Amino acid sequence: xxxxxIRRIGMLFxxxxxxxxxxxxxxQVLPGDAVDAMLEGWVEESGGAYDxxxxxxxxxxxxxxxxxxxxxxxxxxxxxRSLAMDAPIAPVLLxxxxxxxxLAIPALIIAVILSLILGVLAATRPNGWIDNLITVxxxxxxxxxxFVSGSLxxxxxxxxxxxxxxxxxxxxxxxxxxxxxxxxxxxxxxxxEALAHLVRITRSSMIEVLKSPYVxxxxxxxxxxxxxxxxxALRNAMLxxxxxxxxxxxWMLGGVVLVEQxxxxxxxxxxVLYSIEQRDIPxxxxxxxxxxxxxxxxNLLADICYALLDPRIRYx
Amino acid sequence: xxxxxxEHPMIDEVERKVKPPRRVPTSLVIGVSLVFVFIVVAIxxxxxxxxxxxxxxxxxxxxxxxxxxxxxxDRYGRDIFSRVIHGTQLTVTMAGTGTIIGVSIGLLIGLFSxxxxxWFDEILMRLTDxxxxxxxxxxxxxxxxxxxxxxxxxxxxxxIVFIPKVARVxxxxxxxLRNVQFVEAAEVRGESxxxxxxxxxxxxxxxxxxxxxxxxxxxAVLLVVSLSYLGLGAQPPAPDWGLMIAKERAxxxxxPWVVFAPAGAIVLLIIAVNLLGDGMREYLAARKxxxx
Numbered sequence: 255x256x257x258x259x260i261r262r263i264g265m266l267f268x269x270x271x272x273x274x275x276x277x278x279x280x281x282q283v284l285p286g287d288a289v290d291a292m293l294e295g296w297v298e299e300s301g302g303a304y305d306x307x308x309x310x311x312x313x314x315x316x317x318x319x320x321x322x323x324x325x326x327x328x329x330x331x332x333x334x335r336s337l338a339m340d341a342p343i344a345p346v347l348l349x350x351x352x353x354x355x356x357l358a359i360p361a362l363i364i365a366v367i368l369s370l371i372l373g374v375l376a377a378t379r380p381n382g383w384i385d386n387l388i389t390v391x392x393x394x395x396x397x398x399x400x401f402v403s404g405s406l407x408x409x410x411x412x413x414x415x416x417x418x419x420x421x422x423x424x425x426x427x428x429x430x431x432x433x434x435x436x437x438x439x440x441x442x443x444x445x446x447e448a449l450a451h452l453v454r455i456t457r458s459s460m461i462e463v464l465k466s467p468y469v470x471x472x473x474x475x476x477x478x479x480x481x482x483x484x485x486x487a488l489r490n491a492m493l494x495x496x497x498x499x500x501x502x503x504x505w506m507l508g509g510v511v512l513v514e515q516x517x518x519x520x521x522x523x524x525x526v527l528y529s530i531e532q533r534d535i536p537x538x539x540x541x542x543x544x545x546x547x548x549x550x551x552x553n554l555l556a557d558i559c560y561a562l563l564d565p566r567i568r569y570x
Numbered sequence: 571x572x573x574x575x576x577e578h579p580m581i582d583e584v585e586r587k588v589k590p591p592r593r594v595p596t597s598l599v600i601g602v603s604l605v606f607v608f609i610v611v612a613i614x615x616x617x618x619x620x621x622x623x624x625x626x627x628x629x630x631x632x633x634x635x636x637x638x639x640x641x642x643x644d645r646y647g648r649d650i651f652s653r654v655i656h657g658t659q660l661t662v663t664m665a666g667t668g669t670i671i672g673v674s675i676g677l678l679i680g681l682f683s684x685x686x687x688x689w690f691d692e693i694l695m696r697l698t699d700x701x702x703x704x705x706x707x708x709x710x711x712x713x714x715x716x717x718x719x720x721x722x723x724x725x726x727x728x729x730i731v732f733i734p735k736v737a738r739v740x741x742x743x744x745x746x747l748r749n750v751q752f753v754e755a756a757e758v759r760g761e762s763x764x765x766x767x768x769x770x771x772x773x774x775x776x777x778x779x780x781x782x783x784x785x786x787x788x789x790a791v792l793l794v795v796s797l798s799y800l801g802l803g804a805q806p807p808a809p810d811w812g813l814m815i816a817k818e819r820a821x822x823x824x825x826p827w828v829v830f831a832p833a834g835a836i837v838l839l840i841i842a843v844n845l846l847g848d849g850m851r852e853y854l855a856a857r858k859x860x861x862x
Binding site for chain 1: 704
């Protein structure tokens with residue numbers, strides 16, 4: 255296990271270096287550099303001001319030098335300065351990350367719990383009416399992009415029923431219930447998105463597990479049905495779900511971007527979009543790196559969970 | 571989603587051997603027909619709409635659905651029905667082209683990587699690792715940000731997102747065929763690498779490639795509409811579904827019909843492609859067991 259962890263973390267480090275190089279290269283394709291974006295419309299003729307500013311920001315150095323100094327700074331926790339905001343990037347990123355996690359974590363927890371319950375319900379009576387209903391609903395669920403369901407939620411719950419506000423702007427210092435009230439809709443949208451994917455997996459793996467000999471043995475021993483299903487079978491049926499959760503985190507991050515946009519919520523996704531619109535290159539690089547790194551860590555966590563859940567896997 | 575859980579597995583087994591199931595799954599039939607309808611609308615759509623997609627009716631701004639404007643009008647008084655029908659072409663073409671780019675390049679990479687192996691394979695797979703460690707939508711956003719927001723770059727970004735995933739699927743299918751007798755026979759005959767890859771291996775990796783293409787297609791639709799919703803795809807006044815929902819966000823409360831039609835179109839298209847993919851997977855799986 256320890257060896258597996260060390261190797262996996264080493265790979266993670268290499269991947270992060272690769273990611274940073276990929277981001278750096280892609281961003282270099284951007285028409286014009288940071289200086290063009292900063293001086294656009296301010297200074298008429300090219301020349302003096304451009305060169306001075308370029309030298310000051312270190313953009314006159316060769317590409318590889320720029321890349322390694324960027325990488326060096328990132329490894330020391332210095333993410334650079336945002337041009338559009340004229341502020342250091344790191345605190346902004348952490349702030350926005352906090353906002354995004356407030357959406358993503360409750361959504362993920364709700365989705366996982368519900369998917370286990372619904373998946374088991376569907377699997378215990380395959381092709382029964384509950385199963386068919388769940389299948390139809392989840393098929394529709396995976397076919398609705400987050401921004402579509404979000405917009406429809408606004409029409410239904412904010413406009414017609416007037417239960418929730420249509421934008422999720424937060425004010426610091428409000429109590430938990432106010433937060434829950436404001437974030438209910440975006441969290442629900444994200445949770446439904448993830449839930450639809452997870453239920454299908456839980457259901458099919460549960461059906462497989464319920465067919466296995468050890469479940470039959472447990473039944474024949476005369477154990478109560480709930481114990482067989484929820485204690486014996488569920489533990490094994492959860493394994494594929496864990497993997498799918500890891501895969502889903504990527505889609506979930508995409509979903510977070512869309513949901514934040516729908517509900518005008520100031521999270522990480524809207525920060526990425528803001529940096530694209532403002533052509534704020536340092537901010538774009540840093541926030542993209544941040545998101546991709548977070549995704550890699552989530553995958554690592556999922557791998558570790560998998561190893562803990564399945565004692566057969568020892569990764570030696 | 572049929573598990574054919576009969577009480578007697580033996581009977582299932584015997585039936586399967588006696589008559590190989592050539593039955594076409596219902597989901598495939600529905601999926602193919604729906605996708606066909608979308609393609610027809612994409613082709614003839616622009617000729618059958620009551621109004622041009624960009625015609626303003628200032629007197630009827632944000633009008634509710636009526637006999638004159640079947641699905642209502644948007645904030646400039648443009649007929650939403652006409653815009654949604656016109657937009658079919660845009661979404662279907664963008665999703666289709668993005669998928670074709672991703673699948674064809676991914677197919678080539680997967681075939682060569684899987685067959686040639688060695689350091690060539692190693693380098694390509696590490697590269698796909700890096701690309702795959704980005705969440706799909708964010709990678710597409712990054713690519714569009716670098717190239718500029720328009721339809722073509724959105725399509726390219728989708729292609730780039732798909733390449734590594736398709737390459738992985740094709741590579742593993744190819745690896746399974748490397749030591750098969752007919753491939754070894756071709757090697758002994760002294761055929762060239764490209765002959766073996768295209769004439770011996772390629773015909774046998776089609777089933778997984780077809781299934782993968784269908785899955786990619788549904789993600790492509792999702793990515794197209796998501797990118798244009800974020801303003802990173804088609805630009806106004808294009809009648810793009812995602813863009814329509816984004817631009818009319820301010821009127822969700824007062825005139826909700828502005829989003830119903832594009833939202834419905836998006837969901838219907840994705841359901842169609844999902845059914846196509848599910849059905850295709852089921853059909854090809856059934857055929858495979860039938861052949862053996």
